Amino acid sequence: MSFAVWMQALNLVLDPQVLIVILGAAVFGLLIGCIPGLTATMATALLVPLTFFMPPVPAVAAIVTATAMAIFSGDIPGALLRIPGTPASAAYANEAYLMTAKGHAELALGTCLVFSAIGGLFGTLVLIMFSPSLAEFALQFSSFEYFWLMILGLSAAVFVGSGSRLKASISLLIGLLIACVGMENPAAHPRFTFCLPELKSGIELIPMMVGLFAVSELLRYVTDMAPPPVVVATKIGNIFGGMWRLLKTYPVQLLRGSALGTLIGIQPGAGADMAAWMSYAASKKFSKEPEKFGTGHVEGIAESGAANNSALAGAWIPAIVFGIPGDSITAIAIGVLYLKNMNPGPTIFINHPENIYAIFIVFMLANLIMLPLGWLTVKIATKVLNVARNILMPTILLFCIVGAFAVTNSSLGVILILCFGVIAFVMEENGFPIAPVILGAVLGKMLEENLVTSLIKSDGDMLLFFTRPIAMWLAAATFIIVTWPLFKWLLQKR
Amino acid sequence: MKLHDTLSGLALLILALLIGWHAGSFPNVPGQQIGPAVFPKILASLLALCALLLILRGRQPATDQAWVQLGAWLQSPRHRRNFLVTLVCLFFYVLASEFLGFLLCGVLILCVMFYALSVKTSHIVPLALGITLLIHTLFYKGLRVPLPWGVLSPIQW
Numbered sequence: 001m002s003f004a005v006w007m008q009a010l011n012l013v014l015d016p017q018v019l020i021v022i023l024g025a026a027v028f029g030l031l032i033g034c035i036p037g038l039t040a041t042m043a044t045a046l047l048v049p050l051t052f053f054m055p056p057v058p059a060v061a062a063i064v065t066a067t068a069m070a071i072f073s074g075d076i077p078g079a080l081l082r083i084p085g086t087p088a089s090a091a092y093a094n095e096a097y098l099m100t101a102k103g104h105a106e107l108a109l110g111t112c113l114v115f116s117a118i119g120g121l122f123g124t125l126v127l128i129m130f131s132p133s134l135a136e137f138a139l140q141f142s143s144f145e146y147f148w149l150m151i152l153g154l155s156a157a158v159f160v161g162s163g164s165r166l167k168a169s170i171s172l173l174i175g176l177l178i179a180c181v182g183m184e185n186p187a188a189h190p191r192f193t194f195c196l197p198e199l200k201s202g203i204e205l206i207p208m209m210v211g212l213f214a215v216s217e218l219l220r221y222v223t224d225m226a227p228p229p230v231v232v233a234t235k236i237g238n239i240f241g242g243m244w245r246l247l248k249t250y251p252v253q254l255l256r257g258s259a260l261g262t263l264i265g266i267q268p269g270a271g272a273d274m275a276a277w278m279s280y281a282a283s284k285k286f287s288k289e290p291e292k293f294g295t296g297h298v299e300g301i302a303e304s305g306a307a308n309n310s311a312l313a314g315a316w317i318p319a320i321v322f323g324i325p326g327d328s329i330t331a332i333a334i335g336v337l338y339l340k341n342m343n344p345g346p347t348i349f350i351n352h353p354e355n356i357y358a359i360f361i362v363f364m365l366a367n368l369i370m371l372p373l374g375w376l377t378v379k380i381a382t383k384v385l386n387v388a389r390n391i392l393m394p395t396i397l398l399f400c401i402v403g404a405f406a407v408t409n410s411s412l413g414v415i416l417i418l419c420f421g422v423i424a425f426v427m428e429e430n431g432f433p434i435a436p437v438i439l440g441a442v443l444g445k446m447l448e449e450n451l452v453t454s455l456i457k458s459d460g461d462m463l464l465f466f467t468r469p470i471a472m473w474l475a476a477a478t479f480i481i482v483t484w485p486l487f488k489w490l491l492q493k494r
Numbered sequence: 495m496k497l498h499d500t501l502s503g504l505a506l507l508i509l510a511l512l513i514g515w516h517a518g519s520f521p522n523v524p525g526q527q528i529g530p531a532v533f534p535k536i537l538a539s540l541l542a543l544c545a546l547l548l549i550l551r552g553r554q555p556a557t558d559q560a561w562v563q564l565g566a567w568l569q570s571p572r573h574r575r576n577f578l579v580t581l582v583c584l585f586f587y588v589l590a591s592e593f594l595g596f597l598l599c600g601v602l603i604l605c606v607m608f609y610a611l612s613v614k615t616s617h618i619v620p621l622a623l624g625i626t627l628l629i630h631t632l633f634y635k636g637l638r639v640p641l642p643w644g645v646l647s648p649i650q651w
Binding site: 050053166167169170173174176177180185186187189191192215218219222223224225388390391393394395397398399401402405406409411414415417418421422426429430431447448451452455456460 | 495496497502506513516517520521523526527528529530532533534537538540541544545547548551565566567570573576577579580581583584585587588591592596600603604607608610611612613617621625626629633637638639640641
């Protein structure tokens, strides 16, 4: 059965239309990632209105490909300008830049590209091997387990990340409250609709994402006081030279980076950027020559470059199996899966196995075509980096408007991107992270449904939330995550 | 613009109370204890708790934050203008797109934004026309999104 499904999936992917979408998304991702200030999340948010019009497989393929490419190409401005193109490249942008300054730009960019691709493939393999069996296990879950799983995921998202936990919690609650708008709740009662019929079906996710991740970014650009970066036109030679030697020198680093990246990707809330930071730190800690770190040494780049791309695939494991996003990119992707009637969860392997396997194949393909396309991008990098951002940004604004309109077929979409753009801008200025908002908004309905179902089933007996074995463990894990900061604080006080 | 944590906390507390109060007006489902108000009420209580913690944190003597700290961009007339122009462009689209149609609105928005972001004057109109037509073709012809034609309906293609 499995082989037949793989063949079916391969057929889905090899459809010329899907291949064109993958190629287009790849180029789009590479360019967006390469331009500082435009992130992989923004690339996803901009793609979503387009995917609205596609069948499920090309829609998800576009997102998978664009993000994988954007995470790699974020390394390019890091190496050439010391400005990371996406937050995921920030950990080693300085190191890569120092290599360029020493005249080793080819080696730095080559390492970023090759190790990114291998890291991505590693994460994909883990995704392929573990998600079906995890899904089989998850089939035993009832509403109690799902309730705890979501609470666990959301608390991890808030309590594990860096920055203020309190502010992240507030962001998450705002997201969950946004999900309450409309009448798609177990009681089908219209809530917080302000008597607007348009809000009865809830707040549309796509305009909200475009507002939160694209319009806010535009507002940040127009208020940015920093002078535009100047690119020193450097000729970049063969970036693949010396890669084989590097792979033989750092096999452990490659494996460790990929494994750690995948693990970090799997747990909700921490995405590619944290994977890169932690891997860079791990690489320095276990290195035989830690004194070379920070002077333009390739080892840390190799390890964390692999980590951020593997994290991307890792984040899809909880997204596909449980419908719980690992980071803001998968949160957006889950929104797309729901729109395409491919509701994520363990049953997806029973209802639409060919679609899921097709996504796996796309992951493989994306990481493979990253090598030639990434090489091309590096070749034209100095031109891309010099692109006139004062022309690009208004174009993106118009694109956001049309995208929002396309989904709602009314001006409501444009009002939504405007409101959420301003909300995200103000929140970020005040130190409230945006990713938890989208996690909350995507998971809110499901969380409420599972909570209400469980409450009705238990008939007032709260003990039932803790007596089923798996639910108990999930509850315990949640408790540990939530109270851990308190413990740490108490320990420090003593 | 950075608000003092106490101020943000107060605003969030008021929001939480309003949500909780409004959720109180939701009717119960007959024969069922769990109504539509339960989940929003839980969220509102948690939000109120977080808001209180934020207020308390802001009151700690260690934090010597200003009540309202204006960002550097708010002091630069050009950046302040650009911020407003971006918002006004979005508003303009909401208000005028039905009447003027997408093409005219798009060209106008791009012209204004390009001008504000100091694109070379001679490039502004050709670029705005070209980009708007490109996006229009992609969405209207390619994806069949019914973008409004407005006053240009007679020459619709």
